[in-house]
Amino acid sequence: DAGVIQSPRHEVTEMGQEVTLRCKPISGHDYLFWYRQTMMRGLELLIYFNNNVPIDDSGMPEDRFSAKMPNASFSTLKIQPSEPRDSAVYFCASSPNRSPGEQYFGPGTRLTVT
Amino acid sequence: KNQVEQSPQSLIILEGKNCTLQCNYTVSPFSNLRWYKQDTGRGPVSLTIMTFSENTKSNGRYTATLDADTKQSSLHITASQLSDSASYICVVSPLPSGSARQLTFGSGTQLTVLP
Numbered sequence: 313d314a315g316v317i318q319s320p321r322h323e324v325t326e327m328g329q330e331v332t333l334r335c336k337p338i339s340g341h342d343y344l345f346w347y348r349q350t351m352m353r354g355l356e357l358l359i360y361f362n363n364n365v366p367i368d369d370s371g372m373p374e375d376r377f378s379a380k381m382p383n384a385s386f387s388t389l390k391i392q393p394s395e396p397r398d399s400a401v402y403f404c405a406s407s408p409n410r411s412p413g414e415q416y417f418g419p420g421t422r423l424t425v426t
Numbered sequence: 427k428n429q430v431e432q433s434p435q436s437l438i439i440l441e442g443k444n445c446t447l448q449c450n451y452t453v454s455p456f457s458n459l460r461w462y463k464q465d466t467g468r469g470p471v472s473l474t475i476m477t478f479s480e481n482t483k484s485n486g487r488y489t490a491t492l493d494a495d496t497k498q499s500s501l502h503i504t505a506s507q508l509s510d511s512a513s514y515i516c517v518v519s520p521l522p523s524g525s526a527r528q529l530t531f532g533s534g535t536q537l538t539v540l541p
Contacts, residue, residue, distance in 0.1 A: 316469070354533040355470075355515070403469050417469025 316418035318404050324424045330392040333421045335404030336385055343407035345415060346379055346389050350400045361387065394425045428453040430518050432532035440540055443506055447535045449499040449516035461490050461501050462515040464534070470515055473501070503537075511539045 317336040325331055337344045345360040359369040364381045372379070376395070381387040391398055401422050405415040430451045439445050451459070458477045462470035474483045474490040476499070482491045487504045503510055516532040 355531045357529065405469070414472070414475070417471070419467070420469050 316404055316406055316416055318402075318418040318421050320421060321419060322422045322424075324426065325394055326426055327395055328393045329425075330390065331394045331398075331423060331425075333389040333402050333404075333423070335387045335389070335418060337387070337404070337406030338408070338416055339385065341406035341408045341416070343409075343415075344381060344387050345403075345405040345407070346387070347403040347405065347417075348400045349403060349420070355403070358389070391423075394423075396425045399423055399425050428518070428520060428528075428530045430516055430530045430532040432514075432516050432535050434535060435533070436536040436538070438538045438540060439506055441506060441508055445503050445506060445537065447501045447503075447514050447537070449501070449518075449532055451497050451499070451516070451518045451530070453518040453520045453530055454497070455521040456494060456497075457519040457521045459490075459492060459499050460517045460519070461488075461499075462517060464513040464515060466512070473514075506539045508539050508541060511537060513537070 316338055319334045323331060343362050346358040347355050348358055349355045356371060358371045359379045360367055361381045364384055377391055379389045401420045403417050403420045405417040407415045433448045437445060456478050458475055460475045461473045463473050464470040473488050474485050476483050476490060476492045478494045489502045492499045501514055513534040513536050515534045518530045520528050
């Protein structure tokens with residue numbers, strides 16, 4: 313298995329532009345998580361899905377952030393419009409069962425908003 | 427509020443030496459505690475997981491200990507290698523363990539191993 317796949321690995325964009333981050337979870341995993349990591353705040357859970365359904369999006373910082381999971385093998389995290397304070401590394405993770413701690417992380421997308 | 431505090435924030439050691447990283451938590455009741463290793467530019471990878479009834483768990487040169495009474499865990503690295511240079515993150519899951527929202531992440535210890 314290739315593990316969790318994220319694209320792009322790096323994204324540089326200007327303030328105000330739309331950014332879309334993509335994730336392919338490990339096949340057979342029922343849970344998918346989106347995290348943001350910064351030096352100041354560490355890892356923060358943004359949203360997670362179970363069987364493609366959003367369960368908890370209380371970590372999504374603002375209405376500018378949205379996430380979708382149209383099928384079991386694909387999810388997107390969109391920021392529109394982007395702001396410099398959104399600069400961070402965004403991780404997608406998937407989990408095979410209900411135990412939320414057993415997560416397999418992707419390599420992350422480093423987002424820079426100028 | 428559930429908290430996980432890790433120390434030290436950063437650590438530099440010479441190759442071949444041992445080191446111990448600390449994790450103190452306030453999460454209660456407690457389900458399990460996991461140590462992750464995060465290499466630069468990569469996502470975290472799970473090293474060990476311990477439930478409240480376990481005192482120690484090993485994974486090669488990595489040994490995690492847990493004292494549920496004092497709410498402390500440590501990760502001991504033996505005979506360090508250059509490849510051990512990474513951030514080590516402690517993650518605690520409370521009871522009931524059904525919601526990922528309840529996971530509490532530490533801020534990590536940045537370990538640098540020098541030749």
